[in-house]
Amino acid sequence: xxxxxxxxxxxxxxxxxxxxxxxxxxxxxxxxxxxxxxxxxxxxxxxxxxxxxxxxxxxxxxxxxxxxxxxxxxxxxxxxxxxxxxxxxxxxxxxxxxxxxxxxxxxxxxxxxxxxxxxxxxxxxxxxxxxxxxxxxx
Amino acid sequence: xxxxxxxxxxxxxxxxxxxxxxxxxxxxxxxxxxxxxxxxxxxxxxxxxxxxxxxxxxxxxxxxxxxxxxxxxxxxxxxxxxxxxxxxxxxxxxxxxxxxxxxxxxxxxxxxxxxxxxxxxxxxxxxxxxxxxxxxxx
Numbered sequence: 001x002x003x004x005x006x007x008x009x010x011x012x013x014x015x016x017x018x019x020x021x022x023x024x025x026x027x028x029x030x031x032x033x034x035x036x037x038x039x040x041x042x043x044x045x046x047x048x049x050x051x052x053x054x055x056x057x058x059x060x061x062x063x064x065x066x067x068x069x070x071x072x073x074x075x076x077x078x079x080x081x082x083x084x085x086x087x088x089x090x091x092x093x094x095x096x097x098x099x100x101x102x103x104x105x106x107x108x109x110x111x112x113x114x115x116x117x118x119x120x121x122x123x124x125x126x127x128x129x130x131x132x133x134x135x136x137x138x
Numbered sequence: 139x140x141x142x143x144x145x146x147x148x149x150x151x152x153x154x155x156x157x158x159x160x161x162x163x164x165x166x167x168x169x170x171x172x173x174x175x176x177x178x179x180x181x182x183x184x185x186x187x188x189x190x191x192x193x194x195x196x197x198x199x200x201x202x203x204x205x206x207x208x209x210x211x212x213x214x215x216x217x218x219x220x221x222x223x224x225x226x227x228x229x230x231x232x233x234x235x236x237x238x239x240x241x242x243x244x245x246x247x248x249x250x251x252x253x254x255x256x257x258x259x260x261x262x263x264x265x266x267x268x269x270x271x272x273x274x275x276x
Contacts, residue, residue: 013257026164028175035173037166040229052254085259086249087242091178093250104225111224112231116190119151121223 014045018090027092029057029103031110032081038103039111041068043092048083055080057094074134076100107131152183156228165230167195167241169248170219176241177249179206181230186221193218195232212272214238245269 017025023045029038041059043051047067050058054069057078061068071077078096085092104111106127113125155163161183167176179197181189185205188196192207195216199206209215216234223230242249244265251263 011257013254013259016259026178028166028178030175037168037175037231039224040164040166083254084250084262085252085254086177087244087246087251088249091249093175106225108225111226111229112222113225114223116151116221116223119149121151121154124222 011049014049016089017045017048017085017092018088019045020090024060024062025090025092027057027059027094029078029094029096029098031098031103032095033097036110037112038078038096038098038109041070048092051080051094052083057096071099074100074102074105076102076134078103102128102134105131105135107134149187152187154227155183155186155223155230156226157183158228162198162200163228163230165195165197165232167216167232167234167236169236169241170233171235174248175250176216176234176236176247179208186230189218189232190221195234209237212238212240212243214240214272216241240266240272243269243273245272 019025024042026040027043028040031038042062044060047058047060057070057080059068059070077099080094080096082095083092101109103109107129108125108127113123114121115124157163162180164178165181166178169176180200182198185196185198195208195218197206197208215237218232218234220233221230239247241247245267246263246265251261252259253262
């Protein structure tokens with residue numbers, strides 16, 4: 001880890017957070033302007049420190065067990081406008097500008113594209129771009 | 139458990155959900171109209187079934203280890219307009235009407251009242267009602 005990152009992750013504001021038993025906190029990304037909820041992912045201490053430092057959302061991928069610089073492959077980065085914390089200090093809310101207008105890996109604007117109607121999950125939002133075109137192998 | 143509740147919680151739409159290793163899923167409550175994020179809490183299978191059945195948000199309190207009918211003491215119920223599910227089926231988004239205009243137990247409109255500014259968490263929203271007046275002992 002670079003020395004300047006190490007220093008930043010020692011900052012006191014990170015100590016206020018109630019990390020869960022895996023050292024994580026849920027982070028909700030809300031789109032500035034539209035107010036739409038784009039996604040929810042998880043952060044560890046390092047990813048939250050990096051989010052502040054870089055000004056771009058950095059999550060912790062639980063499946064890949066590594067830092068996930070949102071948009072690193074797709075270019076669909078999230079530019080952070082504000083970082084908020086809830087009353088119990090165990091949920092983060094990011095206000096972000098969504099580059100490319102696509103937050104979801106399915107190619108949709110956001111991840112909450114299924115709605116419960118008459119006891120069935122119904123898709124309510126279109127695919128804006130084919131994921132195969134978003135995640136091109138280099 | 140009442141027989142009709144038991145039947146409802148057997149419904150297939152609940153089987154689509156990726157419950158975590160504790161049998162829970164995070165549920166974000168967003169205010170209809172304003173688009174503000176009110177809070178995030180947790181649901182188990184029974185609380186989500188009850189949320190649909192009653193039309194009011196019912197969470198699972200991890201600290202009290204029991205069903206939490208939001209507003210049961212305060213009257214600040216959340217009337218559910220829509221239930222949405224994300225791409226990985228592991229986060230719920232509720233669109234709700236917030237009775238009393240107060241979602242947070244601190245007496246604020248919502249729980250995300252701290253914002254990171256110059257490396258410090260700063261309170262950015264006022265207390266609308268004294269919690270002592272909200273949670274009167276009967």
